[in-house]
Amino acid sequence: APAARAVAAVKQYGGGDAAVRALDGVTVALAAGRFTAVMGPSGSGKSTLLHCLAGLDRLTSGQAYVGDVELGSASDKQLTLLRREKLGFVFQSFNLLPTLSAAENITLPLDLAGRSPDKDWLDTVVGTVGLTDRLKHRPAELSGGQQQRVAVARALVSRPEVVFADEPTGNLDSRSAAEVLGLLRTMVTDLGQTLVMVTHDPSAAAYADEVLFLADGRLVDRLEQPTRDSVL
Numbered sequence: 073a074p075a076a077r078a079v080a081a082v083k084q085y086g087g088g089d090a091a092v093r094a095l096d097g098v099t100v101a102l103a104a105g106r107f108t109a110v111m112g113p114s115g116s117g118k119s120t121l122l123h124c125l126a127g128l129d130r131l132t133s134g135q136a137y138v139g140d141v142e143l144g145s146a147s148d149k150q151l152t153l154l155r156r157e158k159l160g161f162v163f164q165s166f167n168l169l170p171t172l173s174a175a176e177n178i179t180l181p182l183d184l185a186g187r188s189p190d191k192d193w194l195d196t197v198v199g200t201v202g203l204t205d206r207l208k209h210r211p212a213e214l215s216g217g218q219q220q221r222v223a224v225a226r227a228l229v230s231r232p233e234v235v236f237a238d239e240p241t242g243n244l245d246s247r248s249a250a251e252v253l254g255l256l257r258t259m260v261t262d263l264g265q266t267l268v269m270v271t272h273d274p275s276a277a278a279y280a281d282e283v284l285f286l287a288d289g290r291l292v293d294r295l296e297q298p299t300r301d302s303v304l
């Protein structure tokens with residue numbers, strides 16, 4: 073099965089004259105082990121698609137799947153478990169807890185789930201994100217790029233089937249953004265992660281294997297890209 077897919081996905085906010093169709097019949101399948109970017113103008117439905125595929129919000133009609141789980145027939149409790157067990161999230165704001173160290177922030181999802189980290193995997197993730205010598209620092213003692221790296225590591229520790237990222241470089245200067253994008257690329261290429269990233273930035277989308285273009289809630293184009301080793 074594809075890692076995630078939407079079938080005739082419609083999402084409407086509000087009703088009557090005030091109704092907004094954020095998604096207007098999107099059908100798309102995202103293959104496992106790939107980096108997919110979702111682009112489009114502001115208000116085109118990118119975040120809504122991401123939220124509905126990630127089980128953070130529900131479709132008005134149509135289906136959304138993670139693997140072979142159809143999210144519309146899952147209870148809220150099942151969706152919460154699915155997010156915790158199978159999905160990872162990276163947002164534009166890093167959402168780190170200020171009183172915890174980098175290491176504690178990274179392992180927080182496992183701690184909350186009552187699981188202990190696989191030491192080898194944790195070392196691999198921390199090494200891949202380049203934080204080995206920053207683990208004792210608190211978020212305020214890290215640069216924006218380093219904070220976003222902590223957020224990426226946190227999304228990976230539970231070995232999620234899919235990582236969803238919503239404008240993960242939106243708050244970063246161009247150098248930090250390039251670092252984080254290179255890291256996301258590495259996650260996919262070296263660790264086999266499946267990654268879906270919303271961005272309005274073409275230079276960010278350049279790191280993806282495939283780019284989906286949304287306009288007015290519809291999928292209007294789909295572009296395969298050669299893997300850009302040269303941008304790394």
Ligand code: ADP
Pocket residue numbers: 085086092093094112113114115116117118119120121
């Ligand atoms: P994008 O991520 O491409 O900027 P969004 O998915 O955030 O687009 O929004 C798509 C459309 O749906 C926009 O018109 C937006 O104003 C509307 N929208 C998004 N979320 C909500 C919401 N919670 N309530 C009402 N309208 C919303």
Ligand code: ADP
Pocket residue numbers: 119238239
């Ligand atoms: P993004 O860059 O992710 O599109 P937005 O500022 O559009 O960020 O949306 C931030 C949050 O506000 C999202 O959870 C989205 O669902 C919600 N939202 C967006 N547009 C509206 C709207 N018109 N009315 C209510 N909530 C909205």
